[in-house]
Amino acid sequence: MSTPPLEDKTIAELREIAARYPEPRSGLLPMLHLVQSAQGRITPEGIEACAAILEISAAEVNGVATFYTMYKRHGVGDFHVGVCTNTLCAVMGGDAIFERLKDHLEIGNDEVAVQRQGDSRTVSLEHIECNAACDYAPVVMVNWEFMDNQTPDSAVQMVEALRAGHEVRSTRGPRLCTWREAERVLAGFPDGRVDEGPSAGPASLAGLEIARQRGWTAPEPGATPAVEAKESDA
Amino acid sequence: MSDVLTPVLTDIWDAEQSWKLATYAARGGYDALDVAFAMSPDDVITAVKDSGLRGRGGAGFPTGMKWSFIPQDNPKPKYLVVNADESEPGTCKDIPLMMGNPHVLVEGVILSSYAIRANKAFIYIRGEVVHVIRRVQAAVAEAYAAGHLGTGLNGKGIHDSGYNLDIVVHAGAGAYICGEETALLEGLEGRRGQPRLRPPFPAVAGLYASPTVINNVESIASVPAIVKNGAAWFGSMGTEKSKGHGIFSLSGHVQKPGQYEAPLGITLRELLDLAGGVREGHQLKFWTPGGSSTPLLTAEHLDVPLDFEGVGAAGSMLGTRALQIFDETVCVVRAVLRWTEFYKHESCGKCTPCREGTWWLVQALTRLENGQGSEADLDQLLDQCDNILGRSFCALGDGATSPVSSSVQHFREEYLAHLAHGGCPFDPARSTAWSGTEVSA
Incomplete structure (x- = not known):
């Protein structure tokens, strides 16, 4: 995958991110998301650009980029x-889905599947930790x-x-949207x-539907004063 | 006596475009601002203290008390940081809350920031939930446009109150440890997310070494209704020391997994009744009351009141009310090994007991799951837990030992059965969501 160079527009947007914060270095995480959006991965050029804007060393940026799992040194697919x-999804079938996709795509963890003749988009595969959707x-x-x-079947149909x-x-x-487009949203655009x-x-909505059926609600506010009127209230 | 379920934060979730300001405002959204602005900031803190609201991120620290620790004589700026890094395995309440009702969080941020006298607030959302981030970004933008943020519509403060506030929505980049509040601050300062030594606590020296309050999403989102309806209203729900409503998340082997907002103190038996019970033809084997870092409980704990005191007395913790339900088809050793691999992966590496200890736990558990070793390895496993619990830099290491030691306590025989069987005696295919359909086919 070819890596496009960082454009002036991207450099300006990196500066814009840093300016959102009282101290510019706070912008580093979203800035690295923007680098991924622009270049498809964390590049040496992107690291140098962040370092120059934040006036810190490239090694410091590198240290951050290697700590967080969403930052990729190698390219990922369009999707x-x-x-x-993680345990609950694994038990409910996540392990079987992951095995099936590895087998189907003929790749291992954190790899990009070969773009076949006629494929217009690429996919990559990774096993992830709990993503806060356990009820699904x-x-x-x-x-x-x-x-x-x-x-396993629905996942194969989806990747196809x-x-x-x-x-x-x-x-x-x-x-x-594509991975690079999603990274731009994470950068705050x-x-x-x-x-x-x-x-x-x-x-x-499972609980809310039951509450609606049975007429269950939170207590009526009227029963208690709107605000505890303290003596200190002049 | 309140109803069995008490939708407050979830009440708007079934509305058309519930995430839009117009929908929220039509239901009285942002009305609490004027109530608060008519009060002194200290009186807002007092109202939240009086309500009995305790942190909804797991630890249960009284929210109003946390706010009162902010030294107002410190000349540095004060900051509010919302911990929206929901990553504890099993926990899935803040993500749908921000997706369906982002404005209640924004309103809560305004009220809370006013109370602690912060003019800048940050919402730190884990990066792996793009659509949730879109919804919160848009809610903040709508709130600015409506004069609920910034300097208001007339430049005289929000609702002409003279009070100004800016909110920055910040996306993380994949690190469970950033749910730990001081590691979150490191991430927000653009560094590796490793926890800080305390003291000083964030209330004294937090973000940029300034006084900082860090609260969970659900805690902050609970504030608007408290300000509007009063502390007594909030306290009329829940139990004596665990007041108010909370979102209970049922997942795993239940008929109707999902979100159930109820007064604290409801039991798993009651929740399972509402959720149609454990999946058909199966029995409850073990469950977590509040994510994987809270010790496992079993069917004998069905009637434990799910409040801070009740779950504590049962030997676990209420945590995030993440009720992961596992039936008898699930191998507890497999489940615990997988959680332990998670902790090993997410250990930040700062302290030795956690960095090395979680690695050793995985080695020991892998052998046991494969039926290798002897009963003495079980004691060694517990020894390893002893060397991590209470000796780690932050709660990640402590939490890593919870599933291990509690599973040995409740299911020692099952570990031994692996040794006798020379491997795992369970068929993982029987636990999957589609297992029933395949067997009958």
Whole structure:
């Protein structure tokens, strides 16, 4: 995969991120997300650029870039598929999904599948830790969007749809964008997809639906004074 | 006596476009700001103290008391940081909350920042949830446009109160340890997420060595209703020392996994009743009350009140109310090994007991899961736990020992069965979500 050079526009945006914070170095995590968005991975050039803007050493930036798992030294696919194999998802079928995808894509953990003749997009595969969607287990993430309640078959169908370039929607979110586009959102530059997808998925609403059926609510506020009127209130 | 379920934070989740300001405002959203601005900041702190709200991130520290530790005579700026790094295995409440109701968090941030006299607040969201980050980014932008943030619509402060606040939404980059509050601050300062020595506590020297309050998403989101409805209203839910509502997250082998917002003190038996019970034809084997760092409980604990005191008395911790349910098809050794691999992977490497200890735990558990070794290895496993628990720099190491020691306590026989069997006696295919369908096919 060729790496595009950092454009002046990106350098300006890196400066813009640093300026959001009282101390510029606070911008480093989102800045590294932007480097990934611009170049497809953490590059030596991107590290040098962050270091120069923040007036710290490249070694310090490197130390941060190697600590966090979302930063990639090598390229990932247009669609980075993460299968949760933490205990609950693993038990519910995450292990089987991960094995099936490795087998189907003929790759190991954290690798990019070969782009076959006719594939318009690439996919990569990684096993991930708990992604806070346990009520939808087993969970697969694609470019950090939720694909809830997966099976080995549904996961294979999904990666094939992605490779073919078909539009795929998150089960609880928007149309999937590419990994590099998603990294730009993480850097703090919204992409206009916020209003896609539902308010909540079915499992999120499980308790609320029962409350609605049975007429259960929080207590009426009227029963207690709006604010505890303290003597100190003049 | 309140109802069995008490939707407050989740109440708007079934509304059309519940994440939009218009939807939130139509239900009285941002009304609490004017109530608070008519009060002194100290009185807002007092109201939150009086409500009995305790931290919803797991530790249960009284929120109002935490705020009162901010030294107001310190001339440095004060900061509020929201810990939205939800990563504890099993925990899945803050993510749907921010997806479906981001404005209640933003309103809570404004009220809380006003109380501690902060003019800058940060929402640190784990990076692996892009759509949630979109929703919070948009909610903050809408709040600015409506005059609920910044310097207000007339430049005279929010709602012309003279009080100004800026919020920065910050995406993390993949590190469970950043849920630890001082490691989170390191991440927010652009460094490796390794915990800091305490004292000084963040209230004295936190972000940029300035007084800083760090609160969980659900804690902050609980503040608007407390300010609007009063401390007594909040305290009318829950138990004597664990007041108010909380989101309980049921996952795993239950008929209807999901989010159930109830008064603290509800039991797993009651929650399972609502959720249709354990999956058909199976029995409860073990569960976590609040994520993988809270010691495992079993069917004998079905009637433990799920509040801070009740779960503590049962030998575990309420934690994040992440109720992961495992039935009899699940091998407890496999489950614990997998959690231990997680802790080993996420150990930040700063302190030896955790960095080395979690590595050794994985070695020992792998052997046991494969049926290798002897009963003496079980004692060695517990010895290793003793050398980590209480000797680690932060709670990650302590938490890593919880599933190990509690599983040996409750399921020693099952570990021994692995040795007798010369391997794992369980078929993992039977635990999957689709196992029933395949067997009958």
